[in-house]
Amino acid sequence: MGKAGLAVSPLAPARFPDLPVIDGVDFASGAAGIKYQGRTDVTLIRVAPGATLAGAFTRSTTRAACVLDNQAKLAAGGDAPDGAAIIVNSGNANAFTGARGQASVDAVTGAVAAALGMPAGQVFSSSTGVIGEPLPHDRIVAIIDDLARGLDGGGIADAARAIMTTDTFPKGASAVVEGEGGQIRIAGIAKGSGMIAPDMATMLVYLFTDATIAAPLLQQALSSGLDATFNAITVDSDTSTSDALILAATGRSPAAPITALDGGVGAGFVAALHGVMRDLAQLVVRDGEGATKFVEVAVTGAASQGDAHKVAMAIANSPLVKTAIAGEDANWGRIVAAVGKSGAEADRDRLTIRFGDMVLAENGWRAPDYDEVAASAYMKNRDLRIAVDLGLGQGARTVWTCDLTHGYIDINADYRS
Amino acid sequence: MGKAGLAVSPLAPARFPDLPVIDGVDFASGAAGIKYQGRTDVTLIRVAPGATLAGAFTRSTTRAACVLDNQAKLAAGGDAPDGAAIIVNSGNANAFTGARGQASVDAVTGAVAAALGMPAGQVFSSSTGVIGEPLPHDRIVAIIDDLARGLDGGGIADAARAIMTTDTFPKGASAVVEGEGGQIRIAGIAKGSGMIAPDMATMLVYLFTDATIAAPLLQQALSSGLDATFNAITVDSDTSTSDALILAATGRSPAAPITALDGGVGAGFVAALHGVMRDLAQLVVRDGEGATKFVEVAVTGAASQGDAHKVAMAIANSPLVKTAIAGEDANWGRIVAAVGKSGAEADRDRLTIRFGDMVLAENGWRAPDYDEVAASAYMKNRDLRIAVDLGLGQGARTVWTCDLTHGYIDINADYRS
CATH class of the missing domain: 3.10.20.340 (ArgJ beta chain, C-terminal domain)
Structure with missing residues (x-):
């Protein structure tokens, strides 16, 4: 996987971790042939109705069309009564692609919305790869129905592979928190290897939890961890046009809702979430382009x-x-x-x-x-x-x-x- | 010359330029064996009585002992009624060497003052090379009498070689300005190849002119050119602890003194000086470590x-x-x-x-x-x-x-x- 011919980083973990299934989140990955051949390059993620969402994005002034679109959609509030979806492609960043960039985002997110029966305003997207070339969005649209049929709760490891560019290994991390009345699970995946100096944001990171938590509180739990995790890594001082992190909470855990973050289960949840974020951030550095230390x-x-x-x-x-x-x-x-x-x-x-x-x-x-x-x-x-x-x-x-x-x-x- | 085994940069000029002799400035170079073997590594420069001086230095908060010493000496005013001298070594930066760093500066500049019969307050010094190792200043002191005997107006090309570290070619530039009653000559040498991001200062640069010009005006002519020349280059974004530029004007030209910079010969002098500074700055980039473009x-x-x-x-x-x-x-x-x-x-x-x-x-x-x-x-x-x-x-x-x-x-x- 990754760029043909690149050896796996000597700093890579021995294997991809066993991530817990997050009830209410399904994954499907496929090959659209956007740039890479012989590998998956598109991932579709569906989040069940009733979830809450939070996010963090690059502050680059030349950020990609999909980043601008995600920010606009999240600004409407992080509630997803009808569910939400995330569609990610590797091989093309759809950045500095002018008005056509937004048209490509609309084409892809619109097709996902139609296939999954949810408003396009709840479909988020990310693109990662070369900057400045038109995204061949028809190739993505062409496989969305197939992806929708293949959605599965166990597909997170395949998703971690499909979003890789110069990455040499897929990156995942997880945590379990003891809630009141049951466990709360957190699982996340990330990609990133070069153009890594996220200062103020992240690379591509998708985090999922079955916690029950209101969107503003979820955003607060996420934001308070950025400085010490994704904003604390650098591979090459070059900040990307496309950095994006999306966190979805499905509310499917039997544990009682989290209503405060400054003590008890809420504080434990924040600590566990930040731990997963730190693990993923450090994995990005361990896959830094050419890294040996x-x-x-x-x-x-x-x-x-x-x-x-x-x-x-x-x-x-x-x-x-x-x-x-x-x-x-x-x-x-x-x-x-x-x-x-x-x-x-x-x-x-x-x-x-x-x-x-x-x-x-x-x-x-x-x-x-x-x-x-x-x-x-x-x-x-x-x-x-x-x-x-x-x-x-x-x-x-x-x-x-x-x-x-x-x-x-x-x-x-x-x-x- | 330079680091053993390094090929000359493909961006190097065909040869070292013919620099005009600046009346009142003499050079001598020798081998003290500070770090490099089989090459010169110390240069002594004597400037005749009556010269004026100007300078610019790194603003690094961990700048070297010699830089701090030069700044203190120049702060007393740039007049050199008894003449001035500059002693430069390559192979050791005498930076982050604590109180011993200043003791080494005092030992070297004191020996030069004694050999040339001038106050130590008019002897400037630079050291370039590895940071954090004690300067073996005795080796420099041991050859100062020899250097003093060999001082010669034609030694500038040898000086340009002696101050090299990872440089692959010596760097020089010059200009001639038509003054009132005669020509004004400007000649300069520089070293620099890595740890080049001078922002607010320079690398090691020595400029000489036979112009007659008061020290404050000379400093103004120098300072106004820094932003567009040495502060406009970068090899690797790493600012040095040792960047230093010293400009000496001997007043030996038959041309009338320069008394203003905003027109006539003064403006011509400033333009020519800045041209020499830009040429030297660009030569440093052309010798950037590993550079091919x-x-x-x-x-x-x-x-x-x-x-x-x-x-x-x-x-x-x-x-x-x-x-x-x-x-x-x-x-x-x-x-x-x-x-x-x-x-x-x-x-x-x-x-x-x-x-x-x-x-x-x-x-x-x-x-x-x-x-x-x-x-x-x-x-x-x-x-x-x-x-x-x-x-x-x-x-x-x-x-x-x-x-x-x-x-x-x-x-x-x-x-x-």
């Missing part, structure tokens, strides 16, 4: 939260830091340079830099017991942790990224061909 | 100057744009994505994208006469021009960058080793 960058002691974010992202996006990691070189001087360019308040003499548990630099200088051999040995690990304490205040931020390798160049020097 | 990114029609800068730099720093250029792929959709993520005001339907003279996209859509074959053929050129008009206002900005290739990864995955 997974890197946690933890910044503490910043003068403000904003400064902590600036420093963490300056390090995580620095080509020089990322190539040093690829070369397993403990070149902490490049961390110093990244802090210096970040625009955040910093004081050389209060800066502390750690790789794993080792202190490499402190008090404006290489640590007295700095051990180059031990530092180099640490860099051989597949999962790395870089911690920077600025020694100025309480601002803290943790983000995740990957290294920058020849694989990234290979994949992106000819993505369209 | 030189790319001009010209943004017009932005709502403000700040927006134009954001869009130009978002395009010039986008790994996806730069890898597409490396692959000679006319993937203009990635330009759209870079505009979208830039943070600048943008309207999809007013955006126009040109490669060379070809319009690829306009009115929110691929151009009606878009020709993929012609666009692909254009990408084969070594020098490329990407023009983006936002259609919103008068903000304009032109910047220069290079592509992102396997060579960049090769160079930076093991720079320290």
Whole structure:
């Protein structure tokens, strides 16, 4: 699956997880031949009547037609008394496609609405792939009836595969929360590998739960988790035109409705939801284009939260830091340079830099017991942790990224061909 | 010269230019064995008594000891009644070296002051290379007397070589201005190849002129040119800890003193100086680590100057744009994505994208006469021009960058080793 010829990321999990079935959500995937041959490239998801919906989308000023359409539809409120549907294609982003882009969205969502007997205003869509080429929406429309007939509660793993582009493995995560009177299940899938710097939104992510929860509360549970999950990852600093996350709650769990988030089951639900979001975000980084290392960058002691974010992202996006990691070189001087360019308040003499548990630099200088051999040995690990304490205040931020390798160049020097 | 094993950039000029001798400036280069073997790595520059000086430096919050020292010395005013000197080493940046960093600066500049018989307050220094390792300043001090004996007005080309790190060719540029009563000469050298995103400053650049001009006016002539030259280039978005530019005017030209910059010879001098600065800045990009393409990114029609800068730099720093250029792929959709993520005001339907003279996209859509074959053929050129008009206002900005290739990864995955 994924782009022909791409080896599976060395950071991939051993296998796709067993995701719980979410009562009230069905999936069907098929091959429309939009760009890829010999694989599925369209997924249809049906959510049962009575569900509530929430979403988050890229703030790119050149965002795709489907993103604009989803935002308009969700703005009407997240209630789906007649059910809802999501149709996703890979191979073409339908972005920067002018008025024709919206026409393609209308054609596809209209066909889904007709096939499933629901208003088009409840049919959401996503497209991912090349930017600026007309979406051959007729090919999608042509298989919608087949997809509608094949809808099945067990199809989520196939859906995770159909939405892949340069991804080398499908991504899924789940959680179970003990509610009052029964369990609440959460399951989600994501795609993403390159053009990953979601700041303020996400990539393509679909989350499902059988919780009973009103739409505004569902949106609040989702939004409060974005900064620490999807907005805390970067592969290449390039923000997509197409990032979209949709969360649907079917209300089919026997558990009592969630009516507040600040304690009890509500707080547990939020924690579990954010855990699933963090798992999926980290899986996107583990499938970062060309990645061979997974890197946690933890910044503490910043003068403000904003400064902590600036420093963490300056390090995580620095080509020089990322190539040093690829070369397993403990070149902490490049961390110093990244802090210096970040625009955040910093004081050389209060800066502390750690790789794993080792202190490499402190008090404006290489640590007295700095051990180059031990530092180099640490860099051989597949999962790395870089911690920077600025020694100025309480601002803290943790983000995740990957290294920058020849694989990234290979994949992106000819993505369209 | 440069890093062992690095081929000369395909974007390098055919040869180092013939630079005019600047009366009152002498150069000597030597090998101190700081890091590199079998090549020169220290340059001493002496400027005759009566010169005026100006400078510009990185605003990194983790800037090197020598940068802080230069800034303190220049803050006392740019007059050098007893002459001035500049001592530069490659192979070690003396950055993030704590209090020992300043001690190394004092040792080196003190030795130069003693050898040349001038106050240490007029001896400037630069160090470029690895960050965070102690500078073996004794090795520099040991050759200063030899350097002082070898000072020569014709040594500028050797100086351009001695200051190289990952540079693959030495960089020089010059201009001659017709003054009142004689010619005014300008000559400069620069080093820089990676960690290039000078925003607000420069890399290592030394400019010399025989003009007679007061220090405040000289600083004004320099500062007014920074935004359109050194602040308009980026190789990898990583700002250095060590960027420094020093401009010395010896007053040895027979031409009348320059007493104003807003007309006549003064305006001509400013234009010529900025031309030399632009030439050197572009040469740094042409020696960008791993570069195979030189790319001009010209943004017009932005709502403000700040927006134009954001869009130009978002395009010039986008790994996806730069890898597409490396692959000679006319993937203009990635330009759209870079505009979208830039943070600048943008309207999809007013955006126009040109490669060379070809319009690829306009009115929110691929151009009606878009020709993929012609666009692909254009990408084969070594020098490329990407023009983006936002259609919103008068903000304009032109910047220069290079592509992102396997060579960049090769160079930076093991720079320290």
